[in-house]
Amino acid sequence: MFVAGRIDAADKIAFYRELAAQYGALIDGERDAIANAANLSALIYDAVPDLNWAGFYFRRAQGELVLGPFQGKVACVRIAVGKGVCGSAVAEGRSMLVPDVHAFPGHIACDSASRSELVLPLWRDGEIVGVLDLDSPLPGRFDADDQAGLEALAAIYVRGSDGSFGL
Template sequence: MAEDLIISGESKVEKYENLLPQLKGLLSGEVNKIANTANLCAALKTTFNWYWIGFYWVDTPDELVLGPFQGPIACTRIKKGKGVCGTAWETEKVQIVPDVEAFPGHIACSAFSKSEIVLPVWQGDKLIGVLDVDSDTLDSFDAIDEKYLAKICEILVHTF
């Protein structure tokens, strides 16, 4: 059944490698952005049990708006250049933050968030939003996460 993930692998790489084909299957045949981003967040939360996983979508020329997510209540709108998400959007670059308290201008949606990775989501050559992942432990994210989360975003945007 498409709703059942098989979580396997000891290492982060093994978990990602096992998750990728399952995500392709889960998202294939569905073109609705809300449905696919909601399922993607649930799959990542189930696999890695990160504190918060979600999307922010470009809503106006200077503001992101909250999309589907898994985790506690989140900030609804983020200005371009503000916080980790707004910085990733403005610079069009992945942001890996080992300690969010040390990030200038960090927006504290939750005091429990300790580290974060934010990836721009591209549809063709247009940045349409960001994928935001928070951990409740310091230094949780690295180049492995960047590589695989970018692949996951590519799988996602080809569905809508």
């Protein structure tokens, strides 16, 4: 049985390196994309301080993102590509680090307590198959170290999971 160890968050680079090692051990031998997404959202939500939401949206052929496994309050089920922070990350093909969601044009407020957001595209074979989305009730919660560490976790998730992810 996998048991997550407590990680010291003082050194973010070391924190995310250890979180990646824990996640790699957690999904070792498991290739199911939904199971791996569920465990990654739970691991992040439990380990990363000051979050109020962590989870996935998967891209569908109709040009929208559909809610996947997550931790936190209930969420928007469908987001059009190009809309909100998640849809913008897909449309622009890049991670979106938003220090103040209220200043982001077209922000979709699924939880009014969210103040900052980090959205990371999930790349498979040159296409974005979904996003990993993190929200915080603190303005400016995320920085470049968070982005790099979570991009690495997103890459481990995609490499370690089978399936079309909905496309």
